[in-house]
Amino acid sequence: MYKNRLKELREERQLKQKDIANMLKIGETAYCQYEREYIIIPIKHLITLSEYFNVSLDYIFELTTTKQYAKINKEINKNICGQRIKEVRKEFSITQIKLANILNIGKGTIAGYEIGRYLIATPFLYILCKKYNISADYLLGKIDEPKYLK
Secondary structure, eight states: OOHHHHHHHHHHTTOOHHHHHHHHTSOHHHHHHHHTTSSOOOHHHHHHHHHHHTOOHHHHTTSOSOOOOSSOOSSOOHHHHHHHHHHHHHHTTOOHHHHHHHHTSOHHHHHHHHTTSSOOOHHHHHHHHHHHTBOHHHHTTSOSSOSBOO
16 A cells, blocks of 8 residues: 555655654654554554655555646645545445445444545545545545546
């Protein structure tokens, strides 16, 4: 999902896992587990890393080889993210129940994402992006184009 790119980005800057852990204000062991994908990195940390390394989330997720998009919104807006999840769901004629089944989560969680109660979790964002060839940066409201990846 992201382990190769996180390691590559860190090593390009000649940083140690400890350096990244300190920047994220987490323990070195936790970051090591994130980088190896032993545990899933929270979306807030992925966003921080994308900003730190000046790359897109799509690049970190290995959905594209494009490192950065021309126009980036710095702020993540849960409401925009929710609207875009709903938009994609409707575009593909998927009910909340069907999407919940695809992501193996409860329908209430999908509803919570769509009304902007909370931000989509990393694994669910990744699954949506891979399954529907959609940009993670677009879903999170960081970019308006491209919506779909080639």
